[in-house]
Amino acid sequence: MNDAARAQDASADGSARVLLVDDDEVNLMLTAIALRERGFEVFEAGDGAAALDRLDRVAPDIIVLDALMPGMDGFEACRHLRQRSGYAQIPVLMLTGLDDDASIERAYSAGATDFFVKSTQWSLLAGRLRYLLRAARTRVELERSKFRLARAQDLARMGSFDWRRGPVGADDRGLGQLWLSPEALRVLGRNVGERLDVRALLRMVGRSQRRGLIRMLSEVVAHNAVLATDVSVNLYDGRPRIIHVEAEAEFEHGQAVGYTGVFQDVTDRRVAEDRIRHLANFDALTGLPNRRQLIWRTERALEQARRLNHNAALLLIDLDRFKNVNDTLGHAAGDELLMEVARRLRACVRHSEQVMEGALEAAGARSHRTLEAVGRLGGDEFVALLPEVADDADAQRVANRILDSLRDPVLVAGQECFVTASVGIAMFPRDGLNLVDLMRNSDVAMYAAKSAGRNAAQAYSPHLGGRGREKIELETHLHKAIERHELVLYYQPKIDVRAAKMIGAEALMRWQRGSQLVPPGDFIPLAEETGLIVPLSEWAVREAARQARIWQQSFGFADSIAVNLPSRLFERSDLVDKIHQSVTEYGMPHRAIQLEITENNLMKDLHNVSLSLHRLNEIGVEISIDDFGTGYSSLAYLTTLPISELKIDRSFVRDLGITPQSSAVVSAIIALARSLGLRVIAEGVENLRQMEVLHKLGCTVMQGFLFAKALPPEELEAWLQQTVLPRKAPWIGAVTDVEPGAVRMLASGTSS
Amino acid sequence: MQTPDSPDAADPRPGLLDAQALARLHELDPGGQAGLVRRILATYAQSLQRLLAQLAAARAAGDREGMRHAAHTLKSSSASVGALELSALCAQAEAGLRDGDTAALPALLDRLCAEGERILAGLSVR
Numbered sequence: 001m002n003d004a005a006r007a008q009d010a011s012a013d014g015s016a017r018v019l020l021v022d023d024d025e026v027n028l029m030l031t032a033i034a035l036r037e038r039g040f041e042v043f044e045a046g047d048g049a050a051a052l053d054r055l056d057r058v059a060p061d062i063i064v065l066d067a068l069m070p071g072m073d074g075f076e077a078c079r080h081l082r083q084r085s086g087y088a089q090i091p092v093l094m095l096t097g098l099d100d101d102a103s104i105e106r107a108y109s110a111g112a113t114d115f116f117v118k119s120t121q122w123s124l125l126a127g128r129l130r131y132l133l134r135a136a137r138t139r140v141e142l143e144r145s146k147f148r149l150a151r152a153q154d155l156a157r158m159g160s161f162d163w164r165r166g167p168v169g170a171d172d173r174g175l176g177q178l179w180l181s182p183e184a185l186r187v188l189g190r191n192v193g194e195r196l197d198v199r200a201l202l203r204m205v206g207r208s209q210r211r212g213l214i215r216m217l218s219e220v221v222a223h224n225a226v227l228a229t230d231v232s233v234n235l236y237d238g239r240p241r242i243i244h245v246e247a248e249a250e251f252e253h254g255q256a257v258g259y260t261g262v263f264q265d266v267t268d269r270r271v272a273e274d275r276i277r278h279l280a281n282f283d284a285l286t287g288l289p290n291r292r293q294l295i296w297r298t299e300r301a302l303e304q305a306r307r308l309n310h311n312a313a314l315l316l317i318d319l320d321r322f323k324n325v326n327d328t329l330g331h332a333a334g335d336e337l338l339m340e341v342a343r344r345l346r347a348c349v350r351h352s353e354q355v356m357e358g359a360l361e362a363a364g365a366r367s368h369r370t371l372e373a374v375g376r377l378g379g380d381e382f383v384a385l386l387p388e389v390a391d392d393a394d395a396q397r398v399a400n401r402i403l404d405s406l407r408d409p410v411l412v413a414g415q416e417c418f419v420t421a422s423v424g425i426a427m428f429p430r431d432g433l434n435l436v437d438l439m440r441n442s443d444v445a446m447y448a449a450k451s452a453g454r455n456a457a458q459a460y461s462p463h464l465g466g467r468g469r470e471k472i473e474l475e476t477h478l479h480k481a482i483e484r485h486e487l488v489l490y491y492q493p494k495i496d497v498r499a500a501k502m503i504g505a506e507a508l509m510r511w512q513r514g515s516q517l518v519p520p521g522d523f524i525p526l527a528e529e530t531g532l533i534v535p536l537s538e539w540a541v542r543e544a545a546r547q548a549r550i551w552q553q554s555f556g557f558a559d560s561i562a563v564n565l566p567s568r569l570f571e572r573s574d575l576v577d578k579i580h581q582s583v584t585e586y587g588m589p590h591r592a593i594q595l596e597i598t599e600n601n602l603m604k605d606l607h608n609v610s611l612s613l614h615r616l617n618e619i620g621v622e623i624s625i626d627d628f629g630t631g632y633s634s635l636a637y638l639t640t641l642p643i644s645e646l647k648i649d650r651s652f653v654r655d656l657g658i659t660p661q662s663s664a665v666v667s668a669i670i671a672l673a674r675s676l677g678l679r680v681i682a683e684g685v686e687n688l689r690q691m692e693v694l695h696k697l698g699c700t701v702m703q704g705f706l707f708a709k710a711l712p713p714e715e716l717e718a719w720l721q722q723t724v725l726p727r728k729a730p731w732i733g734a735v736t737d738v739e740p741g742a743v744r745m746l747a748s749g750t751s752s
Numbered sequence: 753m754q755t756p757d758s759p760d761a762a763d764p765r766p767g768l769l770d771a772q773a774l775a776r777l778h779e780l781d782p783g784g785q786a787g788l789v790r791r792i793l794a795t796y797a798q799s800l801q802r803l804l805a806q807l808a809a810a811r812a813a814g815d816r817e818g819m820r821h822a823a824h825t826l827k828s829s830s831a832s833v834g835a836l837e838l839s840a841l842c843a844q845a846e847a848g849l850r851d852g853d854t855a856a857l858p859a860l861l862d863r864l865c866a867e868g869e870r871i872l873a874g875l876s877v878r
Contacts, residue, residue: 026796026829033780033788068824097824118828120776 016133017041019060021051021077022095023069027118031064034122040129048072052080055087062091062133065112067103075110082111089139091132150183157265159184163198163247164258165221175199176258187243187265189235204233224249224256230266241267285335286342289375294383297371298435301387304368305428312428313395315384316442317345317402320420320454322380323531325412328571333413338380340412341419344405345374348398349384383442392427392459399423399457420455422446431460450529477513478523478532482539486512489543490710491561493719494681494703497695500732502724504559506596506703507544508710509536528566537569542582545593547713549586554717560594562624567601570609576616590620596647597623599631606637617642624681629669639676646673648699650684656693663693670698688734706731764793768874773834796833797875800826804868811861820849823864830871838867 018040022028025046032042043058045051047069063081065074072080074094081087094107094115107115113136116128153159160181175198182192188204190196205213209232220227227247234240247261281293289297298314305312319341326334350372368387375383384402389395402423409416424446432438441460449458458464481487491505511518527533544561551557569575583590595616602609602625613623624645629652648669655662666682673680682694685704694702707729708719723729763774774789781788803826810818827842841864848857 024799024825024829026792026799026832029792029795030777030780030832033792037780068821070821097828120773120832122776122780 015039015041016061016129017043017058018129019043019045019051019054019058019063021045021048021064021069021074022066023047024066027066030120031122031125035126035129038122038126040126048074048077048080051077052084055081055084060090062093062129062136064093064095064116064129067094067096067107067115075106075112078107078110078112089136091136093128093132150181153181153183153262154186157187158262159187159264160260160262161247162250162258162260165256184263187263188233189237189239204235205231206234221249221259227259227261230270241265242270283376286339286376288342288346288382289373291375291377294373294375294377294385295435297373297375297387298385298438301368301371301385302428302435304371304387308368311389311391311394311430313386313389313398314426314428314438314442315386315395315399315402315457316377316424316426316439316446317374317382317384317421318423318446318450319380319382320422320450321529321531322419324568325417325419327531327534328568329413329415329417333415336412337410337417337419338376340410341406342374342376342382345382345384345402348401348405349374349386389427392425395425395427396457396459399425403455403457422449422454423457424449425457425459427460474523475526475530478511478527478530481511481513482535487536487539488512488712489540489547490712491547491716492703492710493708493716494562494701495707495724496701497691497731497734498700500724500727502559502720503701504562504594505716506562506564506710507540507547508564509540510710528568533566534569534572537563537565538578538582540564541579541593542585545582545586545588548588548592550713551717552588555720560592560622562594562596564596564598564626567597567605567609570597570612571605572612575612576619579616579621580619591622594622594624594645596626598626599628599633602641603631603633603637606634610637610641613642627683629665635672643678645679645681647703648680648682650704653682653684653690653694653704654686657689663697666694666699667697674698688731691731691734763789764874768835768871770834770836773832773836777833793833793875796829797872799829800868800872800875804865804872807861807865816849819861820846823849826868835867835871838864838871841867 018035020028020032020035020042021044022031023046028044028046032044035042043054043060045054048065049072051063051065065077067074069077078092078094081090081092091113092111094103094110094112095118096103096107096115097118104115113132114128116125119125161184162179164177164179166176178196178198178201180188180196185192185194185196188196188201202210202214213229213231216229217227219225226249227245229245231243231245232240233243242265243263244266245261245263247259249256250258250260281290282288283290301312322334322337325337350369352370352373371385371387373385375385377383384398386395386398389398403421406420409418411417424442424444426432426438426442426445428438431441444464445458445460448464449456452458488510489507490510491507493502494504494506495501496503509520509524511520511523524533527536540563544563548557548561579593579595580590583593597609616623622644623642624647625643626647627649628646630649646669648666652662652665652669656666657663670680672678679701680699681701681703682690682699683703685691685694685702685706687706690704691702691706694700708716708723711719724732727733763769777789777792778784803822807819807822807826810816810822823842823845827839827846830836830839830842841860845857845860845864848854848860
């Protein structure tokens with residue numbers, strides 16, 4: 001049992017254990033009785049040796065030793081006792097005679113806790129014993145407290161220190177004396193027991209900081225002021241740490257004699273704080289200043305520009321078709337792209353990395369230059385802040401540099417991507433006097449650049465205002481159009497003029513915004529630009545399949561509905577699956593859906609598209625080439641592609657019967673189609689003349705206003721019922737035919 | 753079995769031992785239940801006898817340290833039981849032996865032994 005536990009026990013049950021050692025039996029007896037009377041548990045020993053013997057078995061809380069004993073006297077017994085493990089701190093009371101001064105000295109040097117002159121006033125002795133026991137307990141508590149404090153300090157990487165001023169004239173050169181607690185030494189990476197003086201401590205501070213630190217310390221000490229500061233030190237093993245020091249002056253008799261305080265290793269906290277500040281100001285992905293930083297920098301730059309009376313410029317950089325990359329290659333690739341773009345953009349300006357906060361340190365008249373940077377606003381939008389420009393041309397030069405930097409392809413996910421940007425330039429003070437105005441106007445200019453064809457820079461001018469806003473509005477609404485069921489498919493029938501029946505229909509997208517029908521020319525290009533065309537097209541395929549089913553049930557429709565797809569969709573690996581899903585969802589065969597792709601789009605992306613075409617063909621989806629004759633077809637490729645149909649572009653149909661060339665072209669197309677075994681259909685047939693000529697040239701399937709314009713499905717059904725089936729239309733029977741059966745059918749004429 | 757003390761039964765004849773000291777001893781065992789005073793006096797008597805013998809032997813052998821020790825021990829136990837005169841003599845003897853003051857020593861030691869015998873005799877009478 002150690003000292004602490006023992007002392008605890010004594011206080012707990014009230015009866016402390018006393019080991020009484022005296023060679024005088026009478027005294028031993030009397031003392032023992034007296035102490036027992038007073039609540040102590042007493043164990044007796046007649047000499048030193050006996051006492052040491054009984055020690056472990058008795059486990060006393062306090063030992064009373066008579067000083068003068070034969071053999072081993074009290075002093076020797078005490079010395080032996082102190083060397084025993086666990087008994088270094090136990091209270092020992094030495095009993096001495098009244099006039100025995102020598103004993104008193106010897107008692108203390110032998111390690112006795114206290115001495116007591118023998119007397120017959122037993123209560124005095126008892127009192128002294130209790131006092132010693134209490135003191136021992138307090139001391140144990142104190143030790144525990146100190147231990148806990150030391151542990152807490154260690155955990156907190158803190159340590160205490162004391163500094164005493166050197167007396168005037170001492171040879172420590174006024175540096176004074178320093179005492180460091182073991183924890184403090186540990187904080188500094190030193191071993192317990194090492195002595196460090198002020199000089200050694202100062203040597204741990206970097207040379208450049210040292211002088212300033214010494215100056216500051218001298219000031220503080222001179223005024224007995226409170227010390228609180230951070231110091232960057234290098235530990236002996238080279239590690240750099242940041243130590244926070246706090247200390248107060250200590251006074252004795254009204255005089256300042258030194259300082260007492262603590263210091264703490266706050267490196268981790270500072271590193272975390274720095275990181276937080278960095279995160280708050282810099283974009284995590286690209287490392288560029290974020291919106292917050294940009295705002296701060298721009299406002300400071302404008303202040304300076306105002307004061308110093310020069311121009312500044314804000315360039316808004318928006319990547320073109322960034323969503324393409326995200327959609328086709330995935331978000332990880334999109335992130336890679338942004339990082340590479342950020343790198344290139346940063347190189348276009350005098351970019352400064354410092355976190356800017358608080359007042360700009362006026363490092364000179366040109367300090368605003370350090371504000372120059374490219375930052376990321378968010379998404380695929382960047383801003384270049386030019387705190388000082390001479391004129392328009394200056395800003396334009398930077399813009400061009402930016403456009404140039406994006407000229408080379410970016411390698412992402414193992415693929416080469418071409419990315420361009422639209423840049424809007426707004427100048428201070430001409431295009432705006434504050435951040436908000438400049439941002440807005442650079443945005444307007446940027447959109448103008450975009451609608452002008454992208455991959456360009458555009459300086460702001462007031463007349464650009466209107467269009468940009470409209471466009472943003474349109475785009476926002478288009479996003480929601482599908483959800484709100486504002487998108488509808490209208491259908492234009494394809495007619496076999498000999499049989500006078502509908503043999504299919506082309507689905508055309510319409511956008512019904514309330515009472516307004518937005519023409520496809522207004523939203524399809526926007527959809528393509530923003531990538532919305534993908535979900536729109538997917539929706540169209542599903543909707544067409546659904547409609548085919550309805551018609552099948554309604555009037556036995558067994559033909560196909562053609563949907564126009566941009567080439568982009570053909571490149572997607574999930575196209576076939578999506579189409580398969582759409583038709584099977586409505587229980588329709590694959591041939592219920594036909595896909596139309598323009599000749600131009602096909603040839604532009606032939607390589608990427610052909611794979612999908614083959615797979616689609618395999619499952620039974622037919623492919624039709626739209627606007628045929630207007631593109632740059634490679635006839636060689638044409639023969640290898642799994643297509644089913646060619647649609648003669650309306651431009652050729654328009655001039656049929658008027659110019660001989662159009663007939664020649666149309667003939668050629670028809671012949672080509674026939675020789676390749678492809679169906680042919682003429683678009684844009686608007687009058688009987690065109691129909692007749694086409695028929696003569698051998699084209700019997702047609703589409704156009706002559707028959708019906710694109711109609712909502714119910715109206716198309718109605719048209720069928722009212723016009724085609726009862727054969728009540730001007731174009732029906734207008735053509736004579738080779739096949740006798742057909743003529744007879746026609747001749748048998750109308751019926752109700 | 754303890755024989756309870758009555759104050760008269762335990763105490764030696766009045767005047768032999770200091771009344772106050774005796775009173776303090778009685779305090780240790782107020783009701784006399786434990787026969788404490790009797791036992792203490794008995795222990796003292798034994799001790800006194802032994803120490804007087806030790807003292808005489810040391811004196812004969814010229815063993816100053818031995819004499820000093822005996823005197824020292826006897827001093828405090830005598831004081832405890834109230835043999836104050838004896839205790840004082842022991843104190844003087846101890847001091848003399850320590851300081852090397854040999855002149856007055858023999859006479860002192862004689863008086864010490866005499867007083868010791870007297871107390872011993874007084875205690876033996878029951």
